[in-house]
Amino acid sequence: MAIKDFLRERFFPHIWCPGCGHGIVLNSLLRAIEKLGMSKNEIVVVSGIGCSSRISGYVDFHTLHTIHGRALAFATGVKMSLPELNVIVPMGDGDALSIGGNHFIHAARRNIDLTAIVMNNRIYGMTGGQYSPLSGYGTLATTAPYTNIDYAFDTVELAAAAGASFVARSTTYHVQQLTKILRQAILHEGFSVVEVLSQCPTYFGIQNRAGSAVDMMEYFKNNTIPIGSKAKKENPDLIERGVFVEKEMPEYCSEYDKIIERAMKGRT
Amino acid sequence: MAKPKLKAHVINREWCKGCGICVHFCPKNVLELDDADKVFAARRSDCICCKMCELRCPDLAIEIETEQDD
Amino acid sequence: MKNKNIKFVQGNEACVEGALYAGLDFFAGYPITPSTEIAELLSYRLPQKGGKFIQMEDEIASMCTIIGASLTGSKVMTATSGPGFSLMQEALGYAIMAEIPCVIVNVQRGGPSTGIPTHVSQGDVNQARWGTHGDHAIVTITASNHQDVFETTVDAFNISETYRTPVILLYDEVVGHMRERLLMPEQGELPLVERLRTSVREGVDYHPYLPREDGRLPMSDFGGVHRYNVTGLFHDMWGFPSDNPKIVHGLLRHLVDKIQNNVNQIARFKEYFLEDAECILISYGSSARSANHVVASRRPRGERLGLLELQTLWPFPYDLVREKCANAKYVVVVEMNMGQIMQEVRKAVDRPEKVFLANRIDGVFITPTNIRDILRLIQGKGV
Numbered sequence: 213m214a215i216k217d218f219l220r221e222r223f224f225p226h227i228w229c230p231g232c233g234h235g236i237v238l239n240s241l242l243r244a245i246e247k248l249g250m251s252k253n254e255i256v257v258v259s260g261i262g263c264s265s266r267i268s269g270y271v272d273f274h275t276l277h278t279i280h281g282r283a284l285a286f287a288t289g290v291k292m293s294l295p296e297l298n299v300i301v302p303m304g305d306g307d308a309l310s311i312g313g314n315h316f317i318h319a320a321r322r323n324i325d326l327t328a329i330v331m332n333n334r335i336y337g338m339t340g341g342q343y344s345p346l347s348g349y350g351t352l353a354t355t356a357p358y359t360n361i362d363y364a365f366d367t368v369e370l371a372a373a374a375g376a377s378f379v380a381r382s383t384t385y386h387v388q389q390l391t392k393i394l395r396q397a398i399l400h401e402g403f404s405v406v407e408v409l410s411q412c413p414t415y416f417g418i419q420n421r422a423g424s425a426v427d428m429m430e431y432f433k434n435n436t437i438p439i440g441s442k443a444k445k446e447n448p449d450l451i452e453r454g455v456f457v458e459k460e461m462p463e464y465c466s467e468y469d470k471i472i473e474r475a476m477k478g479r480t
Numbered sequence: 481m482a483k484p485k486l487k488a489h490v491i492n493r494e495w496c497k498g499c500g501i502c503v504h505f506c507p508k509n510v511l512e513l514d515d516a517d518k519v520f521a522a523r524r525s526d527c528i529c530c531k532m533c534e535l536r537c538p539d540l541a542i543e544i545e546t547e548q549d550d
Numbered sequence: 551m552k553n554k555n556i557k558f559v560q561g562n563e564a565c566v567e568g569a570l571y572a573g574l575d576f577f578a579g580y581p582i583t584p585s586t587e588i589a590e591l592l593s594y595r596l597p598q599k600g601g602k603f604i605q606m607e608d609e610i611a612s613m614c615t616i617i618g619a620s621l622t623g624s625k626v627m628t629a630t631s632g633p634g635f636s637l638m639q640e641a642l643g644y645a646i647m648a649e650i651p652c653v654i655v656n657v658q659r660g661g662p663s664t665g666i667p668t669h670v671s672q673g674d675v676n677q678a679r680w681g682t683h684g685d686h687a688i689v690t691i692t693a694s695n696h697q698d699v700f701e702t703t704v705d706a707f708n709i710s711e712t713y714r715t716p717v718i719l720l721y722d723e724v725v726g727h728m729r730e731r732l733l734m735p736e737q738g739e740l741p742l743v744e745r746l747r748t749s750v751r752e753g754v755d756y757h758p759y760l761p762r763e764d765g766r767l768p769m770s771d772f773g774g775v776h777r778y779n780v781t782g783l784f785h786d787m788w789g790f791p792s793d794n795p796k797i798v799h800g801l802l803r804h805l806v807d808k809i810q811n812n813v814n815q816i817a818r819f820k821e822y823f824l825e826d827a828e829c830i831l832i833s834y835g836s837s838a839r840s841a842n843h844v845v846a847s848r849r850p851r852g853e854r855l856g857l858l859e860l861q862t863l864w865p866f867p868y869d870l871v872r873e874k875c876a877n878a879k880y881v882v883v884v885e886m887n888m889g890q891i892m893q894e895v896r897k898a899v900d901r902p903e904k905v906f907l908a909n910r911i912d913g914v915f916i917t918p919t920n921i922r923d924i925l926r927l928i929q930g931k932g933v
Contacts, residue, residue, distance in 0.1 A: 213534070213543045223790070224495055225539060231499035235538025243535070256772055258618070269779055269790060274772040276621065277781035277791075278614065279644055285611035289618025289626075290772060292602055293576050297622070297773050318607040387535040425538075426504040468602060475597035 215242040218252070220272050227266060231425025233384035233410030237302070237331050238267055240387050244394035256299045258287040260312060262338045263412075264304035264331035281311030284319040287326050295325070295465040300398065305332040306344040309365055313345075320374035320403050324464035327397045327404045328376075330367055333412035341415030352419045367407040372457050377402035379457040383409040383432035386453060393455065402463050409436070409451070484529040484546040489521040495541035502533035502542055555734045561725040562587040564696035564732045565629075565655060566595065568703025571735070572742060575601045575624035578615035580608055580634060583667040584723040585657040588629035609634035613641035613654070620650050621780065623745065623771035625707055629655035631723075632665060632674055635681065642716055643682035644782045646805060649714040649759065649767060651745065653706045656718060657726040658835075660913045669913030670723040672835055675890040678718045679864050685802060687809035689816055690718040690864040694838040696730040701740065702818065702861055708743035709816060713808055714767045720863060722886070724836035724915050745769055748776065759801075760787040765808060809865055817870055818861035823849060824874050827856025829925070831908075832871070832895055833884035834860040836915065841884040843918040844925070863891065871898040880928060881905045886916055 219242070228235050245255065255273040259265035261280035268275040274297075278286045283301050291299045308316055308330045319326060335353065336342040343353035348364040356362075371379045378400040382390040390408060397404035411417065411428035422428050437443050439454035489511075498517030507530060512522040519542060521527065531544045557567070566588055569577075577596060579589040589605065596603045602619075606612040609630050616626035630638065635656045645652055660666035661673045674681075678690040689709055693699045699721065706717040748768035750756045752775035761767050770776040783791040784798045792798070809816070822845055824830060833841035838859045845855045858874050860867070875881050875895075881904055883892035889907045896902040908924035910916035923933050 213540065216540070219540070225497065225541075228538065230497035230538075231501060232538055235540070236501075236536060239535065239537060239540055252777060253773065253775060269781075272777055274777050275779045276618070276772075277779060277783070279640055279782055282610065282614045282641065285606065285614035286618035288604070288606070288611070289576070289578065289615035289620075290622055291618075292604060292615075293619035293624045294622040294771075294773050314607055315611055318611070385536075387532075391535075425499050426501055429501065429505070429536075468597075468604075472597040472600055472602075475594075476600065478598070 215239075215246050218242045218245060218272050220270055223270055226270055228263060229414045231411065231413045232263070233333060233408070233412070233425070234264055234267060234331055236384040236387060237329065237390070237408050237410060238270060240390040241300075241302070241329070241394055242271070243391045244398060247391075247395050248398060250298060254296070254298050256287075256290050256297050258283045258290060258299060258301045260303050260307035262304035262307045262336065264302060264333075265307060267302045281307055282315060283307065284312065284315040284326065284328065288319060288324055291324060291326055292465055292468065295469075298398065299325070300327045300329065302329040302331055304336075305330060305334060305346040306336050309367065309370070310345045317370070317374040320371055320376040320405065322464040323375060323377050323402045323461045325401050325403070327394075327406070329394070330405065330407045331410050332367065332407055333410040333416055334364075335412045335416040337412045337415050341419055347416075351416075354419070367405070368456050371405040375403070376405045376457065377459050377461040378404035378455070380405070380455045381407040381409070381451070382453050383429075383436055384411060385429040385432040386436070389453065396455065396458075400458070402461055484548060486524070486527050486529050487545040487547050489524065489527070490543040490545055491519055492541045493518045495539045497539055497541075499538060501536050501538065505536060506533055555736070557732045557734065558729055559696065559732050560587060560727055560729055561696050561699050561721060562657065562727070563591055564699040565703050565719065565721065566591040567732065567734060568700040569627050569653070569707070570595060570599070571700070571737070571740070572704045572707035573625045574627055574707070576616065576619040576626045577601070577628065578604045578606050578612045578619070578626075579628045580606055580612050580630065582609070582631045582634045584659055584726045585629045585631050585655060587726075588655060588657075609637040610641060613638040613645075616652050617641060617645050617648075617650050620652050621772045625651070625711075625745075627653040627655065629657065631657050631659045631667070632661040633663070635674060635677065639681040643684060643686065645716040646682065646686050646688065647782050648780050649805070650716070650780075651710040651714055652716045653703070653710055654716055654718050656720050658720065658722040666913045668723065670836060670886060670915055671911065671913065672722055672837065672886040672890070674720060675863060675887060678720050685806060687806045688718060688864050689713070689715060689809060689862070690720050691818060691862050692720045692835045693861060694725065694835055694842075694859060696725070696732045698861065699725060700732060700734070704740050704742070705818065708741070711743045711745050712766070713812070714769070715809065720835070722835045747771070750776065752776070757787040758789050759785065761804070813865045813867055813869070816862055816865060817867040819867065819870065820859040820861070821857070821874065822859070823856040824858060826854055827878055828854040829880040829882060830856045830858055830875050830878040831882050831884050831921070832858045832860065832891070834863060834891065837884045837886055840916050840918045840921055844921045847918065860891070866894045866898070868894070868898040871895055872900065875899050879904065882908050882925060882928060884908045884916065884921055886910050
């Protein structure tokens with residue numbers, strides 16, 4: 213497998229549980245990167261804290277494993293100081309949208325050229341199964357033993373409202389779509405958000421009787437539909453997959469380069 | 481477009497965690513888990529080289545090697 | 551004749567000039583009184599020399615952003631005050647653990663909490679030392695006048711690059727906002743330490759966390775030929791997470807020893823009339839201006855007063871303080887907090903009972919009269 217060239221193989225088998233969706237995200241991401249033909253030295257992967265964020269340790273790029281929720285802030289520093297770099301930011305749902313929520317909306321607002329991948333397994337897995345802002349009303353978790361009364365964000369709507377210029381969603385079942393979307397997201401010049409519905413069979417699955425990893429992927433297969441599908445009218449609970457937003461907007465680092473040009477001219 | 485011809489199911493038994501995803505989603509029911517909960521190609525000749533097992537494996541533990549016909 | 555190298559500026563601007571002189575490339579910050587001028591000036595000056603400025607959404611992001619930028623090879627800085635400094639602590643700990651050069655300016659104001667934004671205090675001394683969790687060492691430097699602000703800022707960048715550590719510049723609202731003469735040195739006058747980059751070639755195993763024999767750790771820029779991992783977890787010399795007891799012990803010792811074992815090299819101070827001093831004032835930051843005035847005005851009248859002005863607060867120079875105060879009858883620490891440096895001086899001297907505190911904690915600048923009154927009380931003379 214050519215994508216094995218992008219792995220730090222000495223750390224395999226990886227720490228993720230059997231059937232964990234994050235491994236599938238890793239798989240699809242590497243295939244997307246392979247298709248882009250970039251040099252490994254051009255790629256920086258910045259992650260936060262959590263099972264999702266362990267992904268950075270497994271890939272043979274410049275990797276920055278930061279603190280909970282702050283990956284996008286670190287990534288902003290990397291990208292802005294060296295805009296030629298391709299900066300990919302995989303984060304968990306809690307990492308990106310709970311503690312990281314503020315950095316998420318501001319990175320989107322700036323439209324800085326980063327690729328944010330929200331690996332959404334609707335749980336805090338690393339710490340043993342607490343609910344996240346994506347868990348949803350009625351779910352069970354170790355910190356919601358009487359069921360969760362929090363409603364979940366719609367990551368796509370949040371990203372779009374915050375100003376992201378590329379917003380997409382797929383699942384760990386729809387791997388071919390996922391690879392295609394990740395490739396588009398990385399190529400897109402601006403802030404890209406890809407939400408991946410991923411399975412945590414160990415904590416979300418067991419507590420919510422969602423079955424095995426296979427059952428959870430069957431759920432993604434049967435409860436998601438392409439954007440614009442008529443099935444949504446009959447069943448509004450179906451979740452749309454695809455590219456929701458794709459627009460050309462001024463990218464932050466390019467705009468700042470113009471500032472530098474003006475500032476340097478102003479001196480003479 | 482030439483139809484890919486199967487060369488081998490390359491399975492990394494060290495990396496395979498026996499999650500069963502490849503087994504369940506194989507369109508031709510080629511794969512099974514053995515007594516050690518590792519995947520193997522039980523019905524090798526039924527394989528159509530769709531590579532969905534390879535794409536969906538969370539552990540990058542299975543690879544479909546093909547010989548392309550011209 | 552107008553000397554274009556002389557400016558009449560606020561201390562905040564002296565800090566900006568020092569940073570630019572030292573080669574600052576990248577600043578990320580958030581407005582907070584009394585440090586805001588640093589961000590404002592740099593938003594104007596940095597792009598003029600091709601550098602980059604960004605106002606982030608909060609202080610947490612600012613600290614994280616400069617760490618990211620440092621990894622691509624930039625010299626970086628942020629600036630804040632008490633409440634913002636509190637927010638930065640977690641990321642500051644990350645920079646310590648991952649050994650990433652950066653400079654953090656805290657222009658102290660009255661605290662705790664929102665406190666008095668426009669008034670002075672020196673209340674963040676211990677926070678600079680222990681604000682972030684876990685055992686660790688930190689370098690913290692301060693200054694009492696604008697010339698020293700400029701030079702300590704340059705020094706902070708040098709120390710940061712030499713030891714691969716964050717350095718805190720702990721100024722205060724009085725120095726930050728008052729205007730004073732600053733003589734700008736020519737380029738080349740003050741030594742600059744550039745980032746030590748690895749000479750290991752592409753394809754050869756590079757260890758980001760393996761010190762050379764001289765103790766220095768060569769870095770490699772993100773985007774360069776060496777791909778490695780940076781993490782806040784305990785890690786091996788390749789930067790990969792480890793909970794191996796030997797590695798954990800070794801790394802923690804290294805992080806602390808690289809600073810603590812170099813106290814003498816990092817210590818910066820100024821001394822006035824210490825040789826025959828009966829009573830030594832120890833002070834730092836803007837308080838030292840008043841302490842200096844007391845010494846300068848009482849000496850001609852025969853009082854054997856001396857001043858030890860500390861510029862390096864952490865690592866605290868215990869040996870230096872003990873040595874300088876050995877023959878003094880009284881040691882009086884002058885500061886605008888409730889005795890944070892006094893506690894350290896007590897630990898340093900031969901007889902702790904000879905150490906006293908002359909302080910002021912109401913947001914008003916401590917005056918020479920305040921100090922004189924306290925000295926008289928200490929000496930049993932009444933006011």
